Amino acid sequence: MITYKLMDSNFQLHVPSFYPVISRIHPPFFHKYGIELGNHSPLSVFYDFQEGQMNTFLTDLFLAWRYLKPKRNAVSFITCMSVVGVTLGVAVLIVVLAVMTGFTDEMKDKMIDTMAHMQIQDYRLGYIANPASVVKEVKALGCEASPIIYKHGLIQKGEHLIPKVVIGIRPDEKSSSIDVKRYMFVGEFSLKKGEAVVSDVIAQELNLRIGEKIILHSPSKITKMFKYEEGKGFKFNEDKAKVFLPDEYRISGFFSFGKYDFDSSVIFINIDDAADLFELPWDSATSVYVKTKDPFHLQGIQDELQKKFPALQILSWQQLNRQFLGVLAVEKNMMFFLLIFIVLVAAFSISNTLITVVLQKTREIGLIKALGASPMTILRTFVLQGFIVGVMGTLCGTLLGIAVIHWRNQIMFTVSKLTGWELFPKKFYFFSELPARIVAGDLLIICIVSVILCTLGALLPAWRAARLDPAKALRYE
DSSP: OEEEEBTTSSOEEEEOTTOGGGGGSOTHHHHHTTBOOOTTSGGGGTEETTTTEEOHHHHHHHHHHHHHSOOSSHHHHHHHHHHHHHHHHHHHHHHHHHHHHHHHHHHHHHHHHHHOSEEEEOTTTSSBSOHHHHHHHHHHTTOEEEEEEEEEEEEEETTEEEEEEEEEEOTTOTTOSSOOGGGEEEEOOOOOTTEEEEEHHHHHHHTOOTTOEEEEEOHHHHHHTEEEETTTEEEEOOOGGGOOOOEEEEEEEEEOOSOHHHHTTEEEEEHHHHHHHTTOOTTOBSEEEEEOSOTTOOHHHHHHHHHHOTTSEEEEHHHHTHHHHHHHHHHHHHHHHHHHHHHHHHHHHHHHHHHHHHHHTHHHHHHHHHTTOOHHHHHHHHHHHHHHHHHHHHHHHHHHHHHHHHTHHHHHHHHHHHHOOOSSOHHHHOOSSOOOOOOHHHHHHHHHHHHHHHHHHTHHHHHHHHTOOHHHHHTOO
16 A cells, blocks of 8 residues: 655555555646655656656556466466466477478478589580599589589399499598598598498498498399390390490498488499499590589679570479479478468467456456546556566576577487387488577567567456446446
8 A cells, every 4th residue: 555644644545555546636726735756756667747648558567467367366377377388389389390390491401511512514415424533613603513423323232132322432532522431430531443332331232341341232233134135025135235244342431421311322433443334435434523612602603603604404403303302392481381280279378367357356457447547547557467468477487498409319318218219210200309590580480470479468457357347347246
């Protein structure tokens, strides 16, 4: 209670401290009864007596906060639950979008590492006859380039025969667009004649060890060893010139790019061995891999190279993976719009909470209006309650989301250990740790949308409170 004592009198006016809108009554009302007013009185927080202006925002904010101030009753508990609802909704949004962004970035990095920034190919011949001239022109533009032979083959060890991708590269090429040495963890990357480097996945699949030998088969050679006769089917070609003995290759090391689909399907050999294996002209290549300084701004260099080599096809890594990258972008946007419904549900809970507050505070609202508060004051008061809950929930949700992202791998490991389930199998997700990256723009959008939804959720109960008839409200039980 705030007590205002009359001048030279024992009479006292008692005003409930949570009714600051009493200050809306014109100051002469107080002076008429000799009530001392001034900028040092308690009412000066809500009324500037020297300027004669009402501090309406402070009044509305004070009322809104008093109704939300935690107390041991149902209203305070429901209010806390509303804040928790917003907190969880915002945290889930931040975590999911951060993981989606990290997943997309990780996939892009792996794509760039395994397929270069641009690929130059000749689809008419199936290979580039003189890749050295192409490499020279690319390097003249300040980029790195290296010839590549990329073909499908068969790997055999004992009775096991499995299809894989065979990539022929020059191991001594310092500017090689595929930096296999960086991802070697066992053995050496020398790729001398007759040597091969496989991934840890293939090594486990075929039970390979360093120094063991494998056999590589070329599908084109196998096809030539058989001929088809109509009505008789396939027969072995007796022409000795078309009978080939497969080549053996010694395993010199194991690599791991951390991208399961690539690691499980690729084997590296010397480019000269690859030319012999797939019967390509000497010193030719199926592609020239190009690496630039900025893999996300390639259009200028791509146009320049296309002018120099109009007969060749030049494709960026975005063009080669256009469909996949498009799916990732759509998936992230759809995930945002789906998960925003969690915050929307929290906004509805705020609306329910404020409706409860309006019902329980009907008499107080009626008293405030009887003392001179306008409907707009009541409306602002309850809208501010929704705004305050939204801000508190968004702040807590942001902190919780950032904390979960920071300790995501520890949380994932603990859950996997307790449940016995691998939450993100390498076979499907291509990474050993859960990637995540928080984008400031995404974080800002989440916070703004969350606060707006919570504020809008308060409009209905605020409108209901503003329309209350003071006379009926004071008689409300």
